[in-house]
Amino acid sequence: MTDMTTESTVYVTYIATTPERLWAALTSSEFTTRYFFGRTVESDWKAGSPWLLRMPDSRVDVTGEVRVSDPPRRLVVSWNVDWIAEKLPEAVVSYEIETVGGGVLRLTMTESHPTPIPAALLEGGRKGWPMILSGLKSLLETGKPLGIPAPQPPKEEGE
Amino acid sequence: MSRFVHVIYIRTTPEKLWDALTKPEFTRAYWCEAGSAWRLMIPDGRIGDSGEVVEIDRPRRLVLSWRNEFLPELRAEGYSCATFEIEQVGDTVKLTVTHEMDRDDSKLIDGVSNGWPAILSSLKSLLETGTALAVTSRWPDNV
Numbered sequence: 001m002t003d004m005t006t007e008s009t010v011y012v013t014y015i016a017t018t019p020e021r022l023w024a025a026l027t028s029s030e031f032t033t034r035y036f037f038g039r040t041v042e043s044d045w046k047a048g049s050p051w052l053l054r055m056p057d058s059r060v061d062v063t064g065e066v067r068v069s070d071p072p073r074r075l076v077v078s079w080n081v082d083w084i085a086e087k088l089p090e091a092v093v094s095y096e097i098e099t100v101g102g103g104v105l106r107l108t109m110t111e112s113h114p115t116p117i118p119a120a121l122l123e124g125g126r127k128g129w130p131m132i133l134s135g136l137k138s139l140l141e142t143g144k145p146l147g148i149p150a151p152q153p154p155k156e157e158g159e
Numbered sequence: 160m161s162r163f164v165h166v167i168y169i170r171t172t173p174e175k176l177w178d179a180l181t182k183p184e185f186t187r188a189y190w191c192e193a194g195s196a197w198r199l200m201i202p203d204g205r206i207g208d209s210g211e212v213v214e215i216d217r218p219r220r221l222v223l224s225w226r227n228e229f230l231p232e233l234r235a236e237g238y239s240c241a242t243f244e245i246e247q248v249g250d251t252v253k254l255t256v257t258h259e260m261d262r263d264d265s266k267l268i269d270g271v272s273n274g275w276p277a278i279l280s281s282l283k284s285l286l287e288t289g290t291a292l293a294v295t296s297r298w299p300d301n302v
Binding site for chain 2: 011012013014015016100101102103104106130131134135137138141142144146147148149
């Protein structure tokens with residue numbers, strides 16, 4: 001019997017940058033290739049538009065729809081992992097950007113699961129988001145991404 | 160059980176991170192060997208939190224018992240446990256802070272859940288850029 005869950009994963013980090021730069025870092029490949037394990041993003045980032053996350057070998061990793069786009073404060077996207085043969089229920093990822101003073105922003109990333117998923121599948125996000133968002137903070141504050149080794153690229157099931 | 164976990168990756172060495180966590184010139188906290196008492200001082204001289212060093216293995220692991228001292232409601236909850244684990248990953252260091260208390264709906268754990276992300280973000284900035292974040296470099300005026 002697999003444990004099912006609708007638990008969210010929340011990661012909060014504080015970054016010395018501007019909301020516009022942080023928004024650009026979340027939505028443009030020029031930045032994401034440097035902190036999101038080499039991945040590129042594609043979208044016009046308008047509410048209702050499709051978006052996708054592509055692996056460095058150009059396979060599609062994640063697809064979804066832009067649910068809320070309020071630059072440079074709030075971005076909500078649906079999140080469907082594309083390379084897993086067994087279709088998983090859609091997740092929702094939101095980024096909230098708040099100004100806390102002194103040139104510092106609070107970024108809150110929430111990965112939520114409106115439909116229950118096997119609890120073990122939360123592990124990917126719980127391991128990955130701290131790496132990704134630590135790298136994003138370093139990139140924006142120092143101009144250099146972190147040298148965290150990328151997790152093994154996922155294999156397509158059935159190969 | 161109440162539990163908060165925060166993981167952050169910092170471009171530094173385990174030794175520098177250890178010193179940043181334990182040396183007063185960085186944190187004004189004092190903790191040294193297992194069994195000894197530690198205190199986290201508020202800049203105005205009050206004791207913020209205190210406890211004992213439960214386990215120490217420089218520069219990898221530090222376990223502290225931890226009680227709030229300046230907010231009666233939190234102090235009444237008694238001791239919690241804070242664990243710091245440091246691990247080299249590529250050219251960075253992975254820091255995992257786990258703060259837990261053996262009671263449900265702990266207000267202390269609720270409080271530190273807000274505090275740790277800000278403090279650890281600032282620690283990362285300090286080690287990587289030489290400057291801490293303004294948001295945590297001063298004690299808040301109204302607390």
